[in-house]
Amino acid sequence: MYIGNERSGDKEVDLPSSILRKHVALLGSTGSGKTVAAKVLIEEATLEGIPSIIIDPQGDLARLAITANRAELTNNGGDADKSRLWEEKSEVRIWTPTRQKGLPICLDPFSPPTGELDQEQLVASWDLMSTGFTVLAGYDVEKKSSGAQIKAFLYQLLTESARLGSFPHDFVSLSELVANPETLVADGAEESRISEIVSGYIKDTVREEISRRFNALDSGVNQLLFTLGVPMDIETLLEPAKSGKVPVNVFYLKSLGSEELRQSFLQELGRRLYDWMLKQKASEGETKLLFFIDEVSRYLPSDPRQPPAKQIIKLLFEQGRKYGLSCALATQSVANVDYKILGQANTIFIGRFQTKQDQNKIGDLLKVGGSDVGLVDELPNLAPGEFQIVCPDASKKPIQAKTRWLYTEHGATLGENEIENLTPDNLREWAKGKSNNYSEASHPPAIPLSR
Numbered sequence: 001m002y003i004g005n006e007r008s009g010d011k012e013v014d015l016p017s018s019i020l021r022k023h024v025a026l027l028g029s030t031g032s033g034k035t036v037a038a039k040v041l042i043e044e045a046t047l048e049g050i051p052s053i054i055i056d057p058q059g060d061l062a063r064l065a066i067t068a069n070r071a072e073l074t075n076n077g078g079d080a081d082k083s084r085l086w087e088e089k090s091e092v093r094i095w096t097p098t099r100q101k102g103l104p105i106c107l108d109p110f111s112p113p114t115g116e117l118d119q120e121q122l123v124a125s126w127d128l129m130s131t132g133f134t135v136l137a138g139y140d141v142e143k144k145s146s147g148a149q150i151k152a153f154l155y156q157l158l159t160e161s162a163r164l165g166s167f168p169h170d171f172v173s174l175s176e177l178v179a180n181p182e183t184l185v186a187d188g189a190e191e192s193r194i195s196e197i198v199s200g201y202i203k204d205t206v207r208e209e210i211s212r213r214f215n216a217l218d219s220g221v222n223q224l225l226f227t228l229g230v231p232m233d234i235e236t237l238l239e240p241a242k243s244g245k246v247p248v249n250v251f252y253l254k255s256l257g258s259e260e261l262r263q264s265f266l267q268e269l270g271r272r273l274y275d276w277m278l279k280q281k282a283s284e285g286e287t288k289l290l291f292f293i294d295e296v297s298r299y300l301p302s303d304p305r306q307p308p309a310k311q312i313i314k315l316l317f318e319q320g321r322k323y324g325l326s327c328a329l330a331t332q333s334v335a336n337v338d339y340k341i342l343g344q345a346n347t348i349f350i351g352r353f354q355t356k357q358d359q360n361k362i363g364d365l366l367k368v369g370g371s372d373v374g375l376v377d378e379l380p381n382l383a384p385g386e387f388q389i390v391c392p393d394a395s396k397k398p399i400q401a402k403t404r405w406l407y408t409e410h411g412a413t414l415g416e417n418e419i420e421n422l423t424p425d426n427l428r429e430w431a432k433g434k435s436n437n438y439s440e441a442s443h444p445p446a447i448p449l450s451r
């Protein structure tokens with residue numbers, strides 16, 4: 001992957017695409033050029049045939065849909081032939097949850113785990129689904145006195161309903177099931193088992209409130225999040241609309257009106273990625289999918305904060321490399337990101353940092369990874385686009401690099417009207433033809449053993 005050139009000369013900086021498998025972190029203050037560096041990685045991965053899923057909180061990454069002006073690119077030392085190859089190979093799709101400006105996509109939290117999974121994986125998948133429903137109902141799963149007990153109740157109720165072939169597939173039926181779990185007896189459940197679920201975790205008044213909250217999710221903006229557009233499915237995201245293209249899926253989170261909705265969306269996307277990941281068999285060094293999150297501090301804050309999406313993203317970083325899932329993140333707030341997750345990244349792009357607090361955090365991170373902490377002293381003097389790249393698989397010493405000119409246009413964040421103009425008719429027609437791939441007959445739920 002052509003990243004750029006060494007700062008001390010014209011020698012090209014090339015990194016093997018295999019480094020993606022061990023995850024990447026891009027760190028730098030505002031204006032350091034980390035978003036450009038992220039786009040370089042995405043462009044190079046695409047040229048290698050690696051599809052991507054990109055979380056774009058502000059609209060910076062959506063500009064991947066605009067090919068760079070080739071005259072300007074050439075004048076700045078860029079590779080016009082590579083730019084043409086990018087345009088030929090890439091298929092940038094901008095997904096806008098709850099909106100039709102781009103490609104609308106909706107959450108379908110009612111797709112249970114399927115396929116051949118061991119008991120540990122099954123329990124983890126159902127636990128993530130239960131976490132998702134708990135968050136959607138407005139409860140904090142980290143609070144043992146409330147959210148954790150609600151999650152445990154939903155876990156038992158959902159797995160029992162799936163075992164009996166009565167798994168709910170919309171919020172109305174889920175609301176009814178929560179309000180009246182006894183209906184499962186008619187489907188073959190033992191009365192003692194249902195009594196245990198009803199009385200063992202939460203009070204009746206709490207259960208009634210949960211039922212009301214689930215019912216409310218079937219209206220307003222919430223309903224759009226669950227019904228408007230293509231149901232979220234990883235295989236759909238990896239399928240090109242046009243044969244030969246490499247999908248670049250940009251999720252434009254500004255279309256979601258609240259931080260709560262963004263957290264729920266990312267938590268559910270992470271759950272789908274986790275279930276997809278467990279079914280992959282990737283050869284050594286192979287990367288099947290690049291998952292990138294920009295400005296990650298709101299999703300992966302340092303402890304003790306535990307927002308809804310943190311648990312699943314942490315799982316993806318911890319286990320992804322075994323299955324060919326590459327995780328990459330960018331942040332300007334190193335001090336506010338969980339250092340254990342940052343430590344999962346084997347390759348780190350470090351740009352300009354001027355505050356002592358950030359420099360100290362970078363030093364701590366490098367110590368944990370056994371890297372040279374001496375480069376921290378150089379960070380305040382780096383210009384935009386200049387990075388110290390710590391990549392043990394490519395070089396024993398930090399690589400002093402300046403990123404290349406992009407094959408795509410870099411500029412101001414995009415608004416929804418601009419995104420509408422960047423979504424071609426052929427992609428809209430392709431999206432309209434996609435439907436939920438889940439059906440209980442063809443994809444029976446995989447159910448963990450009863451406790």
